[in-house]
Amino acid sequence: MAPTPTCLLTLVVALTFLLLEGPAAAAPMTAERQREVQSLLKQLNKPPLATIESPDGDIIDCVHISKQPAFDHPLLKDHTIQMQPSSYPGGLYHDSHPITQTWHQNGKCPENTVPIRRTKEEDILRASSIRMYGKKSPGSIPNLNSINGPSSTPSVTSGRHQYGVASAPVGKGYGTKATFNLWRPTIARAGDFSLTQLWISAGSGNDLNTIETGWQVYLNLYADNNPRLFIFWTNDGYQTGCYNLCSGFVQTNNQIAIAGTLSPVSTYGGTQYDFDILVFKDQKGGNWWLQVGSSLVGYWPSSLFSQLADSASTIQWGGEIFSGDAGQTSTQMGSGHFPHEGFGKASHIKNIQVVDSSNTLNPASGLQLIAGQPHCYNVTNGNSGDFGTYIYYGGSGKNPNCQ
Numbered sequence: 001m002a003p004t005p006t007c008l009l010t011l012v013v014a015l016t017f018l019l020l021e022g023p024a025a026a027a028p029m030t031a032e033r034q035r036e037v038q039s040l041l042k043q044l045n046k047p048p049l050a051t052i053e054s055p056d057g058d059i060i061d062c063v064h065i066s067k068q069p070a071f072d073h074p075l076l077k078d079h080t081i082q083m084q085p086s087s088y089p090g091g092l093y094h095d096s097h098p099i100t101q102t103w104h105q106n107g108k109c110p111e112n113t114v115p116i117r118r119t120k121e122e123d124i125l126r127a128s129s130i131r132m133y134g135k136k137s138p139g140s141i142p143n144l145n146s147i148n149g150p151s152s153t154p155s156v157t158s159g160r161h162q163y164g165v166a167s168a169p170v171g172k173g174y175g176t177k178a179t180f181n182l183w184r185p186t187i188a189r190a191g192d193f194s195l196t197q198l199w200i201s202a203g204s205g206n207d208l209n210t211i212e213t214g215w216q217v218y219l220n221l222y223a224d225n226n227p228r229l230f231i232f233w234t235n236d237g238y239q240t241g242c243y244n245l246c247s248g249f250v251q252t253n254n255q256i257a258i259a260g261t262l263s264p265v266s267t268y269g270g271t272q273y274d275f276d277i278l279v280f281k282d283q284k285g286g287n288w289w290l291q292v293g294s295s296l297v298g299y300w301p302s303s304l305f306s307q308l309a310d311s312a313s314t315i316q317w318g319g320e321i322f323s324g325d326a327g328q329t330s331t332q333m334g335s336g337h338f339p340h341e342g343f344g345k346a347s348h349i350k351n352i353q354v355v356d357s358s359n360t361l362n363p364a365s366g367l368q369l370i371a372g373q374p375h376c377y378n379v380t381n382g383n384s385g386d387f388g389t390y391i392y393y394g395g396s397g398k399n400p401n402c403q
């Protein structure tokens with residue numbers, strides 16, 4: 001298509017936006033900083049056996065399975081890779097279909113390699129500091145106190161992190177499976193993110209352990225507005241821990257790129273796309289396995305965790321947005337539409353199930369809803385034959401009722 005004036009204007013606006021918002025503009029490129037960036041790149045990008053260029057601009061490196069970044073983690077020094085879990089939860093009542101990622105259009109990674117999205121120098125420069133690259137800074141998981149009103153938990157409701165989440169106190173939980181609707185919400189500022197995910201957690205304060213996965217739109221981290229498959233974990237209440245394959249998660253699959261673009265996305269009032277995520281604790285091996293669509297992707301080794309070495313106490317599902325600036329953002333959550341609009345318009349998570357101590361998936365029950373500012377982002381739940389336990393969540397952010 002020939003560039004029309006509108007198209008060019010959009011491009012100019014987008015570039016100006018990037019220049020204004022990019023924190024990198026402020027940080028001078030000293031020799032010291034240059035060295036730090038190069039050393040982080042060397043640590044993150046392992047020498048590939050093959051490379052695939054994705055139409056979305058990503059470079060996917062096929063790295064030998066034994067050379068993946070997981071094994072840089074001090075807790076995994078003598079770790080032996082497990083290629084398969086020793087057990088698998090029963091009681092699945094929903095068949096998973098394979099997922100598609102944009103890079104699949106241009107090739108496949110060979111056997112015994114894992115696809116890793118290459119980190120580029122500019123990816124790191126967009127972070128607020130080198131130390132913050134790929135880090136998450138909420139300090140806590142979605143907080144139940146926020147259902148009592150905005151004043152009780154300023155950290156959750158101040159506009160920086162906002163949630164539309166359902167939370168299940170599970171006693172001893174061993175995982176979850178749910179079907180996630182896929183959308184491409186609009187991000188108002190380069191530093192904002194919008195995500196849809198599950199949280200598996202145990203412990204509190206500096207002893208909080210979490211396993212998190214879902215899809216995320218985060219211009220500063222990924223250089224575009226595509227929804228990307230992400231994972232995250234922490235074993236110390238978010239003091240450390242980072243996104244994707246930065247270290248700790250052991251990937252076994254050669255077809256799914258964590259941090260890669262997921263496609264196609266749903267359209268408002270039109271075709272809906274969704275995919276399943278299952279995370280379960282292998283009750284013999286102890287590791288927490290991740291399955292996306294019908295593929296086992298890999299696992300978080302049990303040895304990474306203190307509290308989650310045994311079981312989870314809380315499991316949550318829903319949306320979160322982050323905005324670095326004070327005041328309300330118009331960054332969208334989910335589809336950008338509110339739960340009351342229902343199927344095909346509001347974003348859903350359905351067939352929400354929890355793995356119990358007998359390694360069986362059951363519909364999640366006793367959900368508590370967390371939406372600190374329901375006029376900005378909200379969540380509702382229900383049960384039906386087709387959808388099992390489900391939620392609708394999301395919203396537009398800033399609007400006349402949400403200032």
Ligand SMILES: *[C@@H]1O[C@H](CO)[C@@H](O)[C@H](O)[C@H]1NC(C)=O
Nearest residue numbers: 339369374375378379380381
């Ligand atoms: C938010 O959702 C709840 C149901 O979960 C509903 O009762 C409430 O009216 C909604 N709030 C707004 C502002 O839409």
